[in-house]
Amino acid sequence: MRYFETHAHYNDEKFKDNVDEVIKECRDAGVEHIINIGYNVDSSIKAIELSNLYNKMYAVIGIHPSDVGLCAVDQIEEIYNKYENSKIVAIGEIGLDYYWVKDNKEAQIELFKEQIALANKLKLPIVVHTRDASLDTYNVLKENPAKYGTLLHCFSPTEDLVRLALENDTYKVAFGGNITYNRAASFKKYMDMLPVEKIVIETDSPYLPPVPLRGTVNTSKNLPIILEKLAEYKNMDVEELSEIVYRNSLEFFNIKE
Numbered sequence: 147m148r149y150f151e152t153h154a155h156y157n158d159e160k161f162k163d164n165v166d167e168v169i170k171e172c173r174d175a176g177v178e179h180i181i182n183i184g185y186n187v188d189s190s191i192k193a194i195e196l197s198n199l200y201n202k203m204y205a206v207i208g209i210h211p212s213d214v215g216l217c218a219v220d221q222i223e224e225i226y227n228k229y230e231n232s233k234i235v236a237i238g239e240i241g242l243d244y245y246w247v248k249d250n251k252e253a254q255i256e257l258f259k260e261q262i263a264l265a266n267k268l269k270l271p272i273v274v275h276t277r278d279a280s281l282d283t284y285n286v287l288k289e290n291p292a293k294y295g296t297l298l299h300c301f302s303p304t305e306d307l308v309r310l311a312l313e314n315d316t317y318k319v320a321f322g323g324n325i326t327y328n329r330a331a332s333f334k335k336y337m338d339m340l341p342v343e344k345i346v347i348e349t350d351s352p353y354l355p356p357v358p359l360r361g362t363v364n365t366s367k368n369l370p371i372i373l374e375k376l377a378e379y380k381n382m383d384v385e386e387l388s389e390i391v392y393r394n395s396l397e398f399f400n401i402k403e
């Protein structure tokens with residue numbers, strides 16, 4: 147079976163000394179494509195540099211809502227222009243996070259909108275982070291559509307966001323370790339509503355290790371655990387599902403095999 151990692155941070159400090167070894171382990175586990183996600187200027191540059199070092203590795207560049215005020219959108223555009231021939235496939239991770247900080251909502255929303263506009267200008271899809279901000283995320287995305295695709299990362303389904311994903315052909319949602327944590331009835335209900343054609347998988351490495359590996363450093367070699375849980379929810383053959391989510395990922399990031 148082959149796996150497509152749609153969201154990892156091998157640009158993180160944690161992997162400073164062993165990235166080569168970790169990537170090799172992931173490849174041995176069947177992980178072929180890997181998308182490295184930036185969250186500020188430095189990590190975006192690092193994501194691009196890594197993508198230029200490894201085959202089938204790609205970069206997503208952008209400013210995470212936690213870095214609001216610390217980086218400007220112009221800097222992301224400059225990076226894009228500077229590394230024009232690199233493997234930059236989306237703008238992200240961008241969005242809203244009210245879990246840690248709530249008193250800068252307006253600034254977060256503004257940064258989010260500016261980055262959606264940048265993605266539209268560069269003809270790239272977006273990768274969205276949203277935490278404790280479902281309604282505002284819904285409103286921003288509804289009023290400022292990303293023309294080339296929207297991927298809701300670490301998807302935690304809510305009525306609004308599921309509706310948004312279902313109403314728009316260019317939307318996909320990514321499940322990670324979070325589907326191994328939450329077995330609430332509502333989660334199951336939304337899983338049933340989302341067709342497999344809309345779903346991709348991710349680890350969010352080094353964060354969010356799936357059950358039973360909580361407390362360890364998460365890497366893409368754990369994707370099989372997430373896929374298995376998804377197959378359980380969808381009542382589908384793992385191998386068949388693996389190929390579907392793989393193709394969904396290629397399609398979303400506009401990557402030829």
Ligand SMILES: [Zn+2]
Pocket residue numbers: 153155183239350
């Ligand atoms: Zn992330």
